[in-house]
Amino acid sequence: MKTVGAVHADHTARAGHEERGAYADWDELVAAALLGTERRRGGSPEALLDEAAVQTLRRRAGLRPARARDIPEAAPRDPRPEPPEAARRRLARLLAGRAGAGGSSGRRGAAPDLTELLPQWMAAAVRHGYRAPVALVPALLDAAKARTDLRPHALALAGSRGLWLARLNPEWRFALRGTAGGTLERPDPEDREGVERLWQEGLFAERVAVLGAVRAHDPAAAVRLLRTTWGTERADDRLMFLDSLRVGLSDRDEPFLEAALGDRSRNVRATAAELLSALTGSALAGRMAERALACVGPDGIDPPAECDAGMLRDGVVKRPPAGRGERAWWLGQLVEAAPLSCWRERFGGLGPAEIVARPVADGWAEELHAAWCRAAVRQRDARWSKALLGSASAPPAAGPGTASLSERAKLLSVLPDGERAEWVAAFIRAHGLSEAFQLLGVCVVPWAGALGRAVVDALDAARQAGGYPWSFSGVMGLAERCLDPADASRLEALTRAPGDLAEPAEPAAGAAAYWEEAFQRLASTLHLRAAMLAELAPPT
Numbered sequence: 050m051k052t053v054g055a056v057h058a059d060h061t062a063r064a065g066h067e068e069r070g071a072y073a074d075w076d077e078l079v080a081a082a083l084l085g086t087e088r089r090r091g092g093s094p095e096a097l098l099d100e101a102a103v104q105t106l107r108r109r110a111g112l113r114p115a116r117a118r119d120i121p122e123a124a125p126r127d128p129r130p131e132p133p134e135a136a137r138r139r140l141a142r143l144l145a146g147r148a149g150a151g152g153s154s155g156r157r158g159a160a161p162d163l164t165e166l167l168p169q170w171m172a173a174a175v176r177h178g179y180r181a182p183v184a185l186v187p188a189l190l191d192a193a194k195a196r197t198d199l200r201p202h203a204l205a206l207a208g209s210r211g212l213w214l215a216r217l218n219p220e221w222r223f224a225l226r227g228t229a230g231g232t233l234e235r236p237d238p239e240d241r242e243g244v245e246r247l248w249q250e251g252l253f254a255e256r257v258a259v260l261g262a263v264r265a266h267d268p269a270a271a272v273r274l275l276r277t278t279w280g281t282e283r284a285d286d287r288l289m290f291l292d293s294l295r296v297g298l299s300d301r302d303e304p305f306l307e308a309a310l311g312d313r314s315r316n317v318r319a320t321a322a323e324l325l326s327a328l329t330g331s332a333l334a335g336r337m338a339e340r341a342l343a344c345v346g347p348d349g350i351d352p353p354a355e356c357d358a359g360m361l362r363d364g365v366v367k368r369p370p371a372g373r374g375e376r377a378w379w380l381g382q383l384v385e386a387a388p389l390s391c392w393r394e395r396f397g398g399l400g401p402a403e404i405v406a407r408p409v410a411d412g413w414a415e416e417l418h419a420a421w422c423r424a425a426v427r428q429r430d431a432r433w434s435k436a437l438l439g440s441a442s443a444p445p446a447a448g449p450g451t452a453s454l455s456e457r458a459k460l461l462s463v464l465p466d467g468e469r470a471e472w473v474a475a476f477i478r479a480h481g482l483s484e485a486f487q488l489l490g491v492c493v494v495p496w497a498g499a500l501g502r503a504v505v506d507a508l509d510a511a512r513q514a515g516g517y518p519w520s521f522s523g524v525m526g527l528a529e530r531c532l533d534p535a536d537a538s539r540l541e542a543l544t545r546a547p548g549d550l551a552e553p554a555e556p557a558a559g560a561a562a563y564w565e566e567a568f569q570r571l572a573s574t575l576h577l578r579a580a581m582l583a584e585l586a587p588p589t
Contacts, residue, residue, distance in 0.1 A: 075104055124213040129180040136174070136584040137182045143167045144188040161574040165529055167192065169578060171202035173585050181206040186214060190221045200224075225254075235259055238266035248274055253286065260293050268297035272305050284314035291320050298324060303331050310362055322364020326386035327427050333363055334388050341387035342395055344380055350413040352376035353383065377416050384420035389433050401436035405449045418450045426459045434463040441475035445484065458487045466493045474503040482507045486523045495533035504528055505539050508568075512543075517560050518567035529571055534579035540572040 078101055086092035131137065146163040174181075181189050186207050193203035204211055204224055215224035235258060236243025247259050264271035275290055282290065291309065294302055302324070309321035310333070325333040340360070344351055353360070356367045356379050364386070369378035389401070396404050409417055418437065425433040437450025438460050446452045450460070461469050473488045482504070489496075489504070496504060504524070511521060518525060544565045 075108065078104060121213075121217060125209040127180045127208045127210055129178055129208065131182050132174055132177070132179045132585055133588060136170075136179075136581070137185070139581060139584055140170060140174075140182065140185055141188075143170055144185060144192055161570060161577050162529065165526070166574070166577060166581070168199055168202065169530060170581050170585075171199065171206060173582055175202050175205050177585055177587060179206065179585070180208050181211070183210070186211055190214065190218075190224060194221060194223060235262065238263045238270075244274065245277075248278070257289060257293070260290060261296070264293055264296050268294075268299060269301055271297075272302060276305065284317060287312065287314065287317050288320060291317060291324075294324060298327060300328055300330060303328060307332065310364070318362075319364050319366070322386070323427070326364075327429075329388035329390060329428060334386065336363055337383055337386040338388055338391040341383040342391060344383060345395070345417065347396055347407075349410050350380070350417065352380035377413075380413075381416055381420040381423075384417060385423040385427070387424065389421070389424055389428055389430050401433045402449075405436045419456070422451050422456050422460060426463060429463050431463050431465065431468075434460040435468070438472065441472045442479040445480070454484060454487045458491050461488060462491045469493070470496070470498070470500040474499040477503040477507050482511065482521055482524045486527070489524065489527055489531070492531070494531045496528075496531050497533040497535070501533050501536045502539075504532065505536055505543075509543055512560070512564040515560055518564055525567060525571065529574045532571070532575060534575040534582075537572045537575035537579070540568045540575070544568045544572070 078097070081088070081092065081097060082101075086094055086097050132140070143163050143166055181203075189203050189207055190211060193200045200223065207214075207224070211221075211224055215221040235255070236247060238244065244259055244263060248256055251259065260271055260274065263274060271293070279287065279290075294306070306321045306325050306328075310318055310325075312318050312321065322333060325331045326337060328334060336359070340353070344353060353376060356365055356375075360379070360383075361367060365379060365382045367375075367379075369375055392401075392404055393399065396407070399407075405418065405421070408414075421433065422437050424430075425437060438457060439447075439449040445454070445457075451457060461472060464472065470492050473485065473492055476488060477485050477500075485507075492500060495501070508521065508524075508528070512518075
């Protein structure tokens with residue numbers, strides 16, 4: 050390799066004194082390289098390269114160091130405790146193993162999936178009130194960057210230190226969106242002056258966060274805060290702020306929501322009407338009940354002939370979706386927004402189950418029952434939800450309310466936890482797992498007792514029927530996250546000893562070995578979940 054002096058000597062010898070400095074600056078040198086050296090008198094590729102070498106050295110040698118940045122302020126103190134040492138080690142292993150978990154092939158093997166154990170560890174740590182170990186906060190933010198589903202718990206664990214780091218690293222900027230990650234500290238909900246200052250001066254995400262905190266602490270104070278700037282907010286922001294009133298919704302919110310029915314934005318008006326209809330004693334609910342009762346009764350159904358100005362103000366959407374008739378569309382909206390309590394008197398004192406079981410003439414049953422389903426979910430009415438669900442053992446298409454599994458899942462979400470689990474367990478015993486995925490998704494975790502037994506028994510029945518475990522991959526994934534760890538012993542009883550497991554290289558080897566492998570993975574995951582929960586338990 051030539052020394053700098055040799056390069057410069059060669060350059061001088063070839064180009065001569067008159068060619069030195071032929072390129073006035075670096076930009077001219079680059080232009081000559083792009084356009085071609087033949088355009089310059091006496092230019093040659095060799096001379097260009099020699100000049101580039103010399104100028105590169107000059108540029109580097111003459112570079113002045115930039116001014117050092119100011120040392121950032123120290124990260125705010127997080128008073129929460131770190132998890133116990135065993136739990137910290139577990140988190141480090143989960144974070145280290147998340148990138149390589151799973152593999153590229155479709156077959157998972159018998160090892161637990163670390164990518165699914167990580168969110169469970171994080172959720173349990175948040176419930177215990179821990180903060181992330183200091184050394185693991187960067188890895189936690191990296192994991193949250195890669196998986197959006199991890200972000201709520203990851204940011205909760207990272208706390209103020211995570212936001213401090215996010216301001217210093219553009220890769221973690223996501224942590225500053227949707228949180229109070231701006232320049233102002235989130236005040237205590239009781240700090241009226243601090244709340245008002247953040248509400249007036251903060252970023253949109255900060256304002257959403259502080260409004261939610263105030264709403265959870267004092268619902269009426271949140272409405273008062275919202276009134277102070279309501280008239281000057283953008284329509285999209287008004288909609289977001291209004292949506293925060295779902296938490297702690299009560300009759301005291303009615304005056305504000307009633308006024309919002311006259312908002313300039315159609316979406317804001319629709320949300321206000323939806324919230325008012327959930328308040329069954331509101332004036333809007335009364336107006337909707339009057340309209341619905343005029344259309345539906347024991348003698349039949351007569352849907353509205355027009356959508357008048359009053360209906361429009363109360364949130365009824367005039368134009369139906371494609372394929373829906375106008376009158377049926379308006380009827381569904383009226384029934385959905387009417388208080389369910391109004392139907393007892395209308396049907397001669399009958400209860401929800403008797404009303405739903407009545408025949409409906411002229412083909413209106415599906416429209417009417419679907420509207421009652423939406424009303425039961427919106428009003429969180431467990432008696433109506435149970436009536437519309439009907440018997441879990443009945444064929445889904447023969448249900449009294451709806452055959453839609455997604456609508457049934459919404460109705461189930463209204464029932465108390467125990468009743469919900471019992472209904473889904475009975476459904477699985479009667480119909481198996483093929484249609485149970487959405488229903489299982491609304492059941493509380495862990496799936497203990499009858500529900501856990503029903504899931505394990507149904508998986509065993511699927512194995513005995515000769516199916517393959519990947520046909521139930523959705524339920525298997527849910528089971529890994531949701532089954533009670535106490536069910537691990539029942540799963541182990543369904544498998545051979547690990548040393549006896551044959552490697553099923555070809556499908557012809559049969560489905561049994563694949564099931565044994567799947568049950569081993571499921572049992573191992575449950576054991577790991579039990580160990581994780583024990584490690585996170587606060588020391589006594």
